[in-house]
Amino acid sequence: MKGLYFHIPFCRSKCPYCDFYSRLPDDAMLDAYTDALCDEMSTGTRTAAFTENADLSFDTVYFGGGTPSVLGGERLLRILNEAKKAYRIAENAEITVECNPSGVDEEFFRQLAHGGVNRISLGLQSAVDAERRQLGRFADKKQVEKALKNTQKSGITNLSLDVMIGIPDQTIASLDETLQFCLSMGVPHISAYMLALEENTVFYRRRDRLNLPDEDAVCELYLHMAETLTKNGILQYEISNFAKPGFPSRHNLKYWNCEEYLGLGPSAHSFLGGKRFFFPRDTDGFIKGDCAVFDAFGGDAEEYLMLRLRLTDGVRFADYKERFDSPLPDGFLKKAHAFAGQGLMTLTDEHAALTRNGFLVSNYIVSELL
């Protein structure tokens, strides 16, 4: 079974660190965009070059953005219902909607839950209001708390919070405040990203004036967070993702397991039949019917290793052999052994994986291994 992704390229405001594709919408635009997604699902014209003979059965659906909650419950459900009509969506599918804590009420979550949505990912970033404001997030801690409670009241308990580390003014103490908030709310999943300064963002331009923790401090924050969450039963399963047992994101695991997925919407990427393709970053173009374009062939051994090594499970030798019909190259194992000696990897008879310190330099390690 594959994953289905909808990119919702709209935001009420642009965060200063974000280079994701989004724009400010009006109602007409939101309707037109919803129509376009539904049109694509029913006709398949935009992806025709890649979906011929493809079995479009999905057991995860993910609304990402941008800010999907900007669409409102009705439009989101219209899209979901069209997906159920056009494709085969498994009974027990994981259906996630990313939400911004501001601008969502109890009714919104009740509506989503009723329509079949069973997982909500909320952008918390930080539980310290001053830190949140610097990130351009204007809901205060109370509003976030309320949004969370509303979600839980609606019956959706599979919740994820986004947390950022390495943000301006952050200290171990202020990070603890954020982590304690997450733990006190009882959420089963946390995604914790290290801030990356992307070019063409306000943060990038102002980088010299921001009180950003240095490289070593960010590493300390990361290790502290991983330890704290683990101690409290929220276990690391990917470089930036933590969950109670049974709660890892099934959709996102498809990316890291090198499995197939279909992504619809501008700048959404897909991987089907060995090909990676994507829609250009052009919302009007997507609405008008512009087609997806070929990106690259995917799924080779290098890509598989690169992705699997993001997981705490790492690479299982048996899985690799089954997938590629050959054992891992000797060079890989030899180097992995050396990294294990430096405490950056763990190596058993069955698998190879990165340690937490290894994750911190994973680009280096993976570029050495491949």
Add this chain to the structure above:
Amino acid sequence: MKIPKKHIRNFSIIAHIDHGKSTLADRLLELTNSVAKRDMQQQILDDMDLERERGITIKAHAVTLYYTQDGEEYELNLIDTPGHVDFNYEVSRSLAACEGAVLIVDATQGIEAQTLANTYLALDHDLELVPVINKIDLPAADPDRVALDIEEIIGLDGSLAPRVSAKTGENVEEVLKQIVALVPCPEGDDDAPLRALVFDSVYDNYKGVIVYVRIMDGTIKPGDTMRMMATGAEFTVVEVGKMAATSLNPAKKLCAGEVGYITASIKTVRDARVGDTVTTAENPAAEPLAGYKKVNPMVFCGIYPADGADYEALKEALEKLQLNDAALSFEPETSGALGFGFRCGFLGLLHLEIIQERLEREYDLDLVSTVPSVIYKIHMRNGEVLEIDNPTKYPDPAEIDFAEEPMTDAHIFSPPEFVGTIMDLCQERRGNYKGMIYISADRVEISYDLPLNEIIYDFFDALKSRTKGYASFDYELKGYEQSNLVKLDVLLNGDAVDALSFIIHSDKAYGRARKIAEKLKDNIPRQMFEIPIQIAIGGKIIARETVKALRKDVLAKCYGGDITRKKKLLEKQKEGKKRMRSFGTVEVPQEAFMAILKLDEQ
């Protein structure tokens, strides 16, 4: 139809860099219909891309022009000269082939270092000078003042100098008239034994070496056995002729007074060196022409392929360049740090840069070069004298009695307001002040004895930037002087990196060491462990920096869209590693080598 000797004029054009030599040459070609308009590229004579870009002539070229005046046809042989001090010897041979020289002075800039240096050279060869004031089309042109300078500084009648714009062509015909009027016709006896001066030689894929000559005495024709008097090498002449702007025109013979070319299936320009005398085996001359000298490289550096697999390609490229460049020397060298490469010798820093650029551009090679060095004379306690051009061969200081380094006689020309700045710079470069004269109200000449090794790093760049480009500079080697030298070693993670060692005056060792340590720190990427950078004299560490260990190199977010991008990123990272050099366990990018060559840049 043969033009009589009295209607032949052999001349060069001499000028400071950028004063418009090549542009004037182009106009002369046009005016004499030597080149069809449609073939006219800008600056015909500078036919290498590099020459056109840098606005300098690297090699001499020659061309024969036919000019009719008052119904009489004249043969004008224009012998172009290289425009840089690195090629002074080649300039002197070109001038020796002439009876006159057109001296161009820029109407906006006046007389510069090379204007004077070339004037003295021309006067040494007893040439008749034809002054020309160029660039009169520019708003800043001050031809009256420049005419006065010509009178006062050079001692020529400034009122005779045609005022021209080579760019627009204005008044350029006057230059031709003055050449005919002022430059004497050549002399020489057609029946005497052959003596022909080689003023340039160029390798051609089809003809072998084309030897450019000025016939002083005698004649030469195809079938003759030519003999190079310096080397004794003999060849059967295949073809002789004259140079047109874009082709070679074969002739039956070349006679005394004429300028032309000879081909004889010669395989390398080292067999027909500039300055040598050609005679014939049948009727050899008793004495060669005066002034031959084998040019010797003065600046040396190691050149290594960035990718060791390119060693053979680099070797072939150097061999090809050497076919056409008798002054370039190279021999295989092995560095513990850089692997297999070549120790190369050059006439000067410009020559070095040109060769490096040609290797990279024309042969598509990625190179790593070591710090340039001059030849030091090391007097050992046992009486032996070693000539060291490679820091790795520097002997144990305990066995050294004393060391000598090459000194230059340097002249800097500048507007007076920069005198202080220039003196500071020369002082920093261990210069020994010799004197200063006002050559005009707004031009001074400052003379210094400067050690060659202080010039070869970046002296010229520093001079230009500190004087906003106004100062010009010229130098010649004047011999060796005793000096207090030390060898600096660079240690990365405790291991000495031979390719980074260099020899320096002890007064400058500490400052230089600190700068190098800082530069290396900035240019060596963090690696999985801490890397101490140490600079040492013998066993004594005099500067130290540390590259901290890599802690964080991670893409935190990786979802569907990122995967291809992420893969490309990793591939780039891998590519980058390939371009790095491993020293023991430390990986050093090429940029680090470059950075320490340009220490003065901020």
